[in-house]
Amino acid sequence: MASIFSSLIPVVVLIAVGMFAGRRGWVTTAGAKELTDLSFLVLAPALLFRTMSQVHWSDINMSPVALYFVAAMMLFAILILVLGASRRSAVMALAATFSNTVMIGIPLIGLAFGPAGLVYLFTLISMHALILLTLATVVLELVMAREAAIESGGEPRHPLKTIGLAVRNAVIHPVPLPILAGLLWGQTGWLMPEVLDKPIQWLGATFGPLALLMVGMTLSNVLDRVMGAEGNHDAQFSRYRILWSALGMACLKNLVHPSLVLGMSLLLGLRGLPVAVMMVASSLPIGANVFLFSQRYKVAEDEVTSAVAVSTLAALMTVPLVMAAVVWVM
Secondary structure, eight states: OHHHHHHHHHHHHHHHHHHHHHHHTSSOHHHHHHHHHHIIIIIHHHHHHHHHHTOOGGGOOOHHHHHHHHHHHHHHHHHHHHHOSSHHHHHHHHHTTOBOIIIIIHHHHHHHHHHHHHHHHHHHHHHHHHHHHHHHHHHHHHHHHHHHHHHHTSOOOOHHHHHHHHHHHHHSSTTHHHHHHHHHHHHHTOOOOHHHHHHHHHHHHHHHHHHHHHHHHHHHHHHHHHHSOTTOHHHHHHHHHHHHHHHHHHHIIIIIHHHHHHHHHHHHTOOSHHHHHHHHHHTSOBOHHHHHHHHHHTSSHHHHHHHHHHHHHHHHHHHHHHHHHGGGTO
């Protein structure tokens, strides 16, 4: 229990500090937008490139993590089918499946399962962003291509051409591109010169804390908007809509995702430490990358911002429940 709190409390504190800064007006709305662009275009690519540059295909054992990704993709697909193919549903599906595997996952798994557990978590991390962020990007680009065709009133593109353009836009993108570039670099066996590796490391290390501060600042603005007009029916409706949407995404991420992993492991008869690590990883709260996605594509911004905060706070209660259920697969 102590290890769970020691991993989650720093994340909650950073979000709270961001909320305080937002309430004090230390960062304007325009400034927050510029920080989002900086994180998305510079800091996140640095982190993703450096992480993937240390991965070697020969060291990757996908067997333990396949369970995680199958469950995540099932949940992602179900949400797209239920909510309909739209930018909003793609971002919400990403929120329901993308875990905070680095800032919370590494210290939590390390304390709970030791070095042996970290081996499986690092394998998951090496593929986590590549698979889930690329999947969400492709879906978003496909939806945007369809919307553009409808708005232009012209002849719709051939489906294969639409898919080709969407995949191209997804690859030439601030998230998948550094992942692929880093993965290719890692296969060469070359060492990154320290004069380059050090600044890339510093930029990447800045991403997590800054993203969480931005979640807090944006959450402060969301609360101001939905709470600032008492008696206004539209404001009250917006407040409840955002709250229920955030609670729904947090429930899907913190409870439904690990439940799917548990159910599949029992169905397939899989047991042991690797499955336990994947269960706990799937129960981790929503990662800050989803917040950046919603800000970048201007979709479900209020809901996702609130969901990241709610999911992180709820994890103080839901992660211990999942860890208690781990005995079923050990």
